[in-house]
Amino acid sequence: MNTKVLIKKNQGKSVNTPVKVAVAMGDGIGPEIMKATLRIMEAAGANIQPDFIELGEKVYLSGNTSGIDTNAWEAINNNKLIFKAPITTPQGKGYKSLNVTLRKSLGLFANVRPVSALHPYVPTNFPDMDVVIIRENEEDLYAGIEHRQTQDVVQCLKLITRPGCERIVRYAFEYAKAFGRKKVTCMVKDNIMKLTDGLFHQVFKEISQEYPEIENETQIIDIGSARLAAKPENYDVVVTANLYGDIISDIAAEIGGSVGMAGSANIGRNVAMFEAIHGSAPDIAGQGIANPSGLINAAVAMLAHIGQPEVGDKIKNAWLTTLEQGFHTADIHREGVSAQKVNTQEFADKVIGNLDQLPEKLPISTLANGKGIVHIPDYVRKQQEKELVGVDVFLDWQGKDPNELGDALSEIGVYRLKLKMITNRGVKVYPKGLKETYCTDHWRCRFVGVEAKIDRAEPEYAPIEFEQVVALLSKLNYLGYDVIKTENLYKFDGKRGFSLGQGE
Ligand code: NAI
């Protein structure tokens, strides 16, 4: 499998080989803004070869609930690059989100959203903001593994993997290097989620060592997002897990004032997709007045990704110049700031006319000043010794008093597998719980291996055989306990692979 994400891959190659791109014209305003953007790219000398594909509304309404047909899949597989105008998801149930389908099937692990202020042409309180949010896109709570376990309790599995963390964190540093950014900030909540967010943070610490030229810092997500909202100019590249990234990328776009003008990229190991953040704007479709800026910015990011950052800079600087000159589409037109209201194609014409210009007030785009190519190496799994030392048995138990359950379970240990504690919603309620703790019908009962000889430093969490777990479950079942699930407790190279209960 090709696990290299190559940008600037045309460097050194003949400039005559155009990069093939699957282009979706989209729905609503999609075709209008795509046409404008393709015209600008062509005028700027972008060396691409569009392969037009049909995605979205038409495909949905033809009875295909995924919104994408086999021809489009084929084109995507051939081209490895998607440039997509917004599409309309028809109202009504049964239509699957095309973006989710693409992201999942193509393994698009990174969502990249640059937000920079365009003050005073687009109002914002943060004129110096220039942030890129890099969000992990495949894991975390978004794996969608949810279960109802008792009358009162539902759960959602948060999955964080080492290869997933390594990929996204390395992508963030490689992105910073390739595009001349100075700092990467990691946001996690590992003071609470010591294993999942702890792994993300650990991987960040490891990988940041390989990039001494790039500053790194880690912030707890709650205070981190508050500071991002208050002082976005202090941030450069931010890398974070899926849910946090979902939230802070919206915060960043909102305070940057340019939601309507931002592009986003979804990067995979083999395929990458570029699009505007906004939707198909059916309310203004067909009028020719839509702002193509979001798609133009997506095009700039795509050109940088495929090794044509100079063309990306050229377009971006022409676009910034056009904004400075006051040629504004209706959505951003303001008396006193704008010089002239222009429609979609007029705006594109102005950008084309400015292709050799640099902005005077807004920061000049310098994508081409970065160094190197984005390179994500294959993941290599390190073998560790895995030892079973206990089991968490989750019971649906309708009783009230934890002591009643705890005393009963203490009687039914199997060989060296003994009850250590019971928690309810993570809080220890046995032995010696607090009366005040509210208990639901969802009880986590931790049985651990206990060393025969108690003189060992840590008599508990001693190795056991899985047979003992099976025997325990069988016994519990025989005695009428409602076992809803189990989680094995492992040590990896002697290190605890599970969290302790609160109060354990
Ligand atoms: P929207 O972003 O299409 O529109 C929100 C508001 O912003 C509207 O008033 C619209 O006129 C305005 N607007 C958006 N883009 C503009 C532009 N380029 N120039 C000027 N004004 C612009 O969001 P909405 O209305 O929630 O969704 C409409 C459709 O778009 C839905 O079918 C939705 O599913 C789809 N959508 C597709 C996305 C994609 O393909 N990536 C992303 C978001 C929504």
Ligand code: MG
């Ligand atoms: Mg979101």
